[in-house]
Amino acid sequence: MLGFFIAFAVKMPVVPLHGWLPDAHSQAPTAGSVDLAGILLKTAAYGLLRFSLPLFPNASAEFAPIAMWLGVIGIFYGAWMAFTQYDIKRLIAYTSVSHMGFVLIAIYTGSQLAYQGAVIQMIAHGLSAAGLFILCGQLYERLHTRDMRMMGGLWGKMKWLPALSMFFAVATLGMPGTGNFVGEFMILFGSYQVVPVITVISTFGLVFASVYSLAMLHRAYFGKAKSQIASVELPGMSLRELFIILLLVVLLVLLGFYPQPILDTSHSAMSNIQQWFVNSVTTTRP
Numbered sequence: 269m270l271g272f273f274i275a276f277a278v279k280m281p282v283v284p285l286h287g288w289l290p291d292a293h294s295q296a297p298t299a300g301s302v303d304l305a306g307i308l309l310k311t312a313a314y315g316l317l318r319f320s321l322p323l324f325p326n327a328s329a330e331f332a333p334i335a336m337w338l339g340v341i342g343i344f345y346g347a348w349m350a351f352t353q354y355d356i357k358r359l360i361a362y363t364s365v366s367h368m369g370f371v372l373i374a375i376y377t378g379s380q381l382a383y384q385g386a387v388i389q390m391i392a393h394g395l396s397a398a399g400l401f402i403l404c405g406q407l408y409e410r411l412h413t414r415d416m417r418m419m420g421g422l423w424g425k426m427k428w429l430p431a432l433s434m435f436f437a438v439a440t441l442g443m444p445g446t447g448n449f450v451g452e453f454m455i456l457f458g459s460y461q462v463v464p465v466i467t468v469i470s471t472f473g474l475v476f477a478s479v480y481s482l483a484m485l486h487r488a489y490f491g492k493a494k495s496q497i498a499s500v501e502l503p504g505m506s507l508r509e510l511f512i513i514l515l516l517v518v519l520l521v522l523l524g525f526y527p528q529p530i531l532d533t534s535h536s537a538m539s540n541i542q543q544w545f546v547n548s549v550t551t552t553r554p
Contacts, residue, residue: 269324279312282372283342286365293361298405305364305397310390313371317541325544332376336466342369347476351483356414359484360400363440366473367393373470374455377462378546383538384531385454392447392523399436399516403429406509410502416487423489427504430489432513437485439520441477447523
């Protein structure tokens with residue numbers, strides 16, 4: 269079981285096995301970052317649900333407290349590291365570490381509600397993180413830098429891009445009406461029934477999420493424009509760029525207002541996993 273967990277923990281990633289992710293994002297092109305954040309990280313959570321828990325339910329039940337505390341550490345460590353970054357791609361990479369901590373907690377709670385919340389959260393985070401990386405790539409094409417110390421004052425110099433960045437930033441921290449809100453609060457409500465202390469502590473991670481999201485917006489788009497930017501005419505978003513981003517916006521909002529198809533689709537599989545896990549908990553902890 270431990271071998272499976274470590275393998276998937278590297279991919280998720282779980283602190284302290286996360287060191288590769290910020291470097292991978294900072295070196296990858298925009299398409300690579302979108303693929304990594306939107307799809308590949310979620311395969312680790314899928315692996316835990318599909319292989320680790322069903323194959324080793326008793327061992328997973330015994331290991332659950334350790335895994336959930338690793339999730340809590342990941343939430344706060346990822347949030348703090350995101351706040352301290354000046355490279356905007358590394359900042360977004362650390363947000364993935366933080367948000368996947370909620371998914372890790374949900375996986376080891378044994379709660380049906382938390383499991384389905386984890387599914388919603390993975391889909392929503394894939395959409396919001398992909399949107400942020402696409403916007404980051406568009407920003408880099410115009411400024412030729414990812415250093416937020418070289419930005420500032422962009423809100424009035426570019427059409428659409430700053431406003432869309434704000435939408436995805438607040439969606440990432442769980443704005444009501446987006447899929448992130450549904451996923452995170454299903455995880456919290458489901459986890460609270462099983463591990464109330466861990467859930468209450470991890471809830472403060474949402475506060476830290478608002479801090480690094482607002483810090484990113486302030487550093488990149490508000491304040492006084494730097495001299496090398498103030499004198500340059502920055503092009504707005506093309507129709508192709510706008511279409512790609514608006515498609516993600518629509519999907520996020522649709523998931524926030526109508527997640528029922530996803531919940532119905534995942535209910536049977538999550539129910540089976542929950543039964544295996546709960547039966548193991550009652551067997552190993554009399």
